[in-house]
Amino acid sequence: MVTKKRKWLALCTLAIVLVILIFLWIINKGQPAEMQGTLNVTLVILSFFAVIALMLFIFFGEIFNEDGSMQKSEIIIMLTAVICIIQITLAFATYSFKQLDFENNSLQKAKETFATMSSEMLTDNFALEQVKICDEISSMYIVDGKNIVRDSTDKTQIGQSVTVDPLKSYRFPNGDVTVVMDISEAYQNKMVSKILLDLLTVLIASIILTIELVIFAIKFIEDKFADKSKIVAHHSYNMVGYVRQIAFFFYFASRMATTFIAIIAKDLGGTFFGFQGNVLAGIPQSAEFLLTCVAIFVTSIIIEKKGWKLSFVGGLVIVALGTLMSAFSTNITMFILSRGVVGLGYGFCWMTLRNFALFTVNDKDKAICFAMLNAGIYAGMNCGAVLGSVLADILGYGPVLLIASALTMVCIVAVLGLENATYQRPKIEIQKLKKITNEKYNFRYMLHAIFFVILMIVPSCIIGSYLGYYLPIYFTDIGKSTSDIGRSQLIYGLIIVYLGPWLIKWLNKYPNLFRWNIAYNVIFSLALIAFGLMGGFVPAMIAVLFLGIADSFGFVAQNNFFLNLEIVKRLGESRALSYISIIKKLAEMLGPIAFGLSFMGGSFTGVAVLGIIFLIAVALYALVTESGNQFRRKESL
Template sequence: MWGRQTNEQMAGTNQQQMKQTFIVASLMLIIGVLAFTGMMNISSFRHQYVTSLMNSQSVVVGETVRKIEFAVKYGKPLENFHGMTPLLEEIRGQLPGIQQVEIYSSAGEALYALENITLPENMKPRAVFPEKPSQAYVYGLEEGVYHQFFPIFNQDGQPIGSLGLAFSENLVDQRVRPYLYQQGRNLLLLVCLATLALIFLSGKKSPVTAAGHIDRKILLWLMVGVIGSAQIIYGFLNYRMFQEAYLTQTRDNTAAVASIIEKDVKTVLDKGVGYHQFYQMDQYLANIANSLPEVEGIRMIQNDRIVHGMTPEEAGSAWKPGEEATGLALPEGAGEVSGMSLQVTISQEYLRNQLRELLLDTLTVLVTSTFFMVELTFFLMVWLSRKKKPTSVGEKTRQMEEIPVGEEIWQAEEALQGKEHLMAEDQTLDALVVRVLAFIVFTAIFMSSSFIPLLMKSISRPVMGLSENVIYGLPISFNFLLGALGIILAGRYIDKIGWRKTFFVGSLVLGAGTLLSGLTTNPLVFVLVRGITGAGYGFTLMAMRGCVLTLASDKFEGYASLNAGIYSGMNCGVVIGAMLADRIAYRGVFMVTVVLIALAGLYVLKFTQKPSDAEIKTPTVEEKLVKSADKKQIEPLKHFFSDKKVFLFLLGILLPAGICMMFLDYFFPLLTQEMNVPVANVGRAFLVNGVCIVYLGPLINRVLGKRLRVETLVVMGALSTIGAMAVFASVGTLMAAFVAAFLLGIADSFALVAQTNYLLGLESAKILGQGLALGYYSNVKKIGQMLGPMVFGGMITLGNQRGIGFIGAGVLVLTLAFMTTLRRSKAEPEESEIPL
């Protein structure tokens, strides 16, 4: 009896310690997730604030640029422009935060400057505008300084130079800081409330069992429920705060516009010119209104009548105030009746668009942080289980099998039950270890996916007569090419050195390639280092597959966890990288990626270290394939590739699927830049695509998998891909591109499994061996991904919509060719479905 009481006391102490550890770790998790949500929200708001600030500055600069263009029109050369310095001084007088105002030639050479501040090399290409620029200005952030450039045109409408502004990032920080403080107060309040809720709910239903084990289902529901609710509330509070801040900024911009016009009007009035004598005032007001998207219209009003509007027809008509307008009394003109006022009307359509963009950003952050929260919860499970779990196999066996002599029979039964629980717990735990590792690695890898083509575009130069669009895709193609070679090479050596050493080799190569990607400005070197990055990716991917074979007791559960971690990491990585790119520039994102790769290495050292790990050398599937291929299996291989069904499946389904995947990786970033929309939209497109795969995929497979044959699902996946191309080819808008991303996600959500089942069910694949058939499946898919940027780059030279339409038509032809193999006789057996 005494022994039983002692064991119960020890169990109670152990449970209490685990509960305390759980509360502390959960508090850290709550702070981490909400801080992550807040960081992404403030980054999104900051980007919109910077855009609004740039728009307001364009009003002041626009007037100066028009004066310069007017002088050039009448023969004054830009290179020898007398009186340029006073014009630049006038800009700095109206924009006190500006550090530098400079004029550049069409070749990017500095002609005039107020301060002796050298323009960074990375910014010089932005000072050169193409023949017909689609943007009113461009800007970039380099070394803590924002640079904004405006084109200057000659009488033929051709750019002959540019005007550049430079101002410190601190100017933006000062404006954003009050909202950051308010966001921090909201965060602190929600952390306290969430912690209290967690303590209360865990008291009602504890995730720690009486034996001190972790009940993962209870823990997952607790964390998702509490932190998810806190995230939703936090997102709503941030949206309302940023909404009010944006409205305030819009009103400030319109007030600044009114003040600029008032100053110009006063200058003219002082010369004795009356309001009714103003010449081309309507054109002047229209130019200012068009330069600021927040402004719907600018009019001079007297006695509820329009004296000067944005068109000559408006003069004399009745004044009808808009939904919101900024009014400013104007000085009296010589010999004229007083009562003249300036009315600047805010564009409600633009305001709605911007608030919708803010809402989309908030929802994007919420979905991304949900992925982040779930994966961090799984990490919490791994960490808590490792604290409870014995550190060695021998110690685990002793703890499970040692039963003290003289104890009652109930102790033996209790020990056996604990042993069974630990064995079942270990199977799930090892799968979670792999999932968290995959999440960290793929978050790092995909952080740069949203801007690789854009970065290549900014540093590219003509190569071997290739079109520009093909050149922009070379880093992606070379990445996939060496990635495929890395997978093959790792498959040959992982059995000799073990998965952990393979992972560290891959991490070093991946980290080196990523670091060099952020440092180089040479396009050929950039393509090369992206290839190095791809080779590192291949090694790490193979290592994680080897990790599943080594650690996971249930291989199917292990691979399912690996795929879940991969897709979660992809979605988080793209969204985070796209948002950070607007904040810390491309180079900064590469540096963050290197840090995450290092964290992945530390995670492997901490959470996969077992005494037997370094010695375990389990042959991978790829290694077994190499050995089996060496055993004179030439005839099955020949039979496999000569099979019409296999050939048309690889050519008609798998290769086009790999090519069309590059719609997101390659084409979408270029489209956002062409449409002059934020890079964050690339992250949203990946998020739409990933949510379909991660969440809709299992549901679609459960519903359709039981009702339709596997080849029908393969064709449906191809038709969904064709539909994605057709939607964009028909409309060509950003929304159509998002619909295409959605349809591609729907296709992958069930077609990936269906394609694998179809191939493995073919007779020639069974003769060759399912493992070797899967190896060729992966290689063909990689070839498609490698060719994708070249295909898209070549086709869109015909125009975005037409080029994507031709790609869709090509996929349709190949799909029809594949469908000719689906006719079979009644005596021919159906392909077997193999669940993966």
């Protein structure tokens, strides 16, 4: 048994290394052509030595416990560490090549500038300030044999003696004088920072991808060799244990285009029922959210009648079809229609994954299921957004949409081997549903739910469009690349995946859900206000940071608070889950429209106004509702 596990682990490890190899090879396609060959050879050599090291570890290392189970932590750390060494080494090699490429390009531009001006220097009407200087050069001056400045773009230097640093400038002799061009340190630092940011972004995304693949491999091997006779009668379905991996693969494929959907809509232009410009750019995402709502209740029915596989696989096919339509859309109407198709398929897949929690047997398994689902979703979104944004800069938007469509179809293979379970409502829940039709709701309970939905849930859903709609358009307007958009989503996802579990522990330790929800909405409202008052790239990224912090605990606090409202509890678990899902998607549909209108305010005033409105809503909710007192009384019992 142990020998077979080693062989399967070795096989899975080879597959993981191959996937990472392909991932990094694709990333290398974005480098200059003269660098790609060397980088690819370096990648192959590093992978070869990594495979040897991993095989020695797998076949000769102590990776099993006394009972024959695998030492998961040690295996994850070792495999991830070795594969990360490949990525870090390649990143350093790429940085060295990029630095050398920058220096060569700077020298070449300096030579071209000198060649242009050398013939003109002999004329009487030559003026140095008329020479066009490239960004790589900060200043240019002409010195004689004694290093006295005869002419300069900086007139204060003329007549002064200067010391020329050969490491920080280019010198071109021309008769009895020398033309000196100083290398721009500001531009050089800017380019180096951009190179390091790009490499760091890819490195983090590839590490996340590695970790998710290793976790999946270990889970797969353990289940393959599990002793079926020891499985207890009452246990959660096996496929629930794969919710993280399923969510990761789906979101990795389907969210590759998330950074530039609004940009495509804006570039297509035109009008749609009177909407145009930045407001029009938000309509495709609103169409996605609207069609997602259509799929929510249908999904629950399918899962109860035919099982989860039909709704999930059907959703994958629809998402792939809609993404394919998006790639070939030639006008805004067709593009909006295609995104609506994507939203319909996404609704089936998203709601199926959320319903995995219903296949658990106790609250502990349910909590673990939701935690794993969130980890898979945001890890997949991180990797997909980064890869999609990098590929968009290399290939363009259309090819990335085609790749996303193909990868979405590949996801079907990942679920074919899993069991197809149907959801059976508990008898207690069925009795509640029958009773609810003959019972009048308490008006106060109804009021609590309405206030919470309008004043708390709706703003928290609208704020999501800041990341998916507003930032892509804003970053494009200020000259940032698609990679910068992907980087903002990476920061957001990393906070949720890694800070979220720690904050959730605090939430469980101090379970005053009313206060947690107030804190959630206050944080993202203040983040919007701060960005609206300052504006700029850095404040925009800081707002993303605080939005990630808020969402890392806010999703759980909001869901738990809503599901514990008295009127909601009477609906039953599955129906309540459907209600909150459709409420959120309808609210999310308003997000692109709200932020689209914020552009009309000019500057960043509209964003600040949105933040102020959300903050007023929080204050109003805290004043008019007694939900906080309800939960405090419950905790004191």
